Amino acid sequence: MVIFIVHPETGTNPLSHPASALSIIAIIPSRFGSTRFPGKPLIDIAGRPMIEHVYRRAAAAPSLDRILVATDDERIRETVETFGGEVRMTRATHKTGTDRLAEVAEHLTCDLIVNIQGD
Numbered sequence: 826m827v828i829f830i831v832h833p834e835t836g837t838n839p840l841s842h843p844a845s846a847l848s849i850i851a852i853i854p855s856r857f858g859s860t861r862f863p864g865k866p867l868i869d870i871a872g873r874p875m876i877e878h879v880y881r882r883a884a885a886a887p888s889l890d891r892i893l894v895a896t897d898d899e900r901i902r903e904t905v906e907t908f909g910g911e912v913r914m915t916r917a918t919h920k921t922g923t924d925r926l927a928e929v930a931e932h933l934t935c936d937l938i939v940n941i942q943g944d
Contacts, residue, residue: 849890850935854925854942854943855901855943856922873908877905892911
């Protein structure tokens with residue numbers, strides 16, 4: 826499989842530059858209303874909510890400049906802000922996490938966006 830990545834403004838391939846020269850933002854889509862496991866992002870795992878574990882693991886990646894959680898749920902927003910994370914609120918009508926990510930990505934300026942699935 827070959828994937829071509831083109832920066833929307835410059836028309837260049839950002840992967841042709843060293844990772845340190847790129848502006849990279851990670852987005853973690855997160856929703857509370859799962860049909861199989863409602864509230865999963867906030868479930869306690871070893872004393873911390875699952876979303877915090879995911880956020881901290883992403884923060885350990887040296888090439889990420891910024892990490893955002895994209896959610897439509899105030900409980901998730903409050904939890905993320907409590908541990909010092911950055912949140913963007915989205916519409917509740919998204920069918921997928923990638924749709925939620927796309928809403929947030931429209932308002933960002935960077936070279937790459939990484940979609941981090943938290944479950």
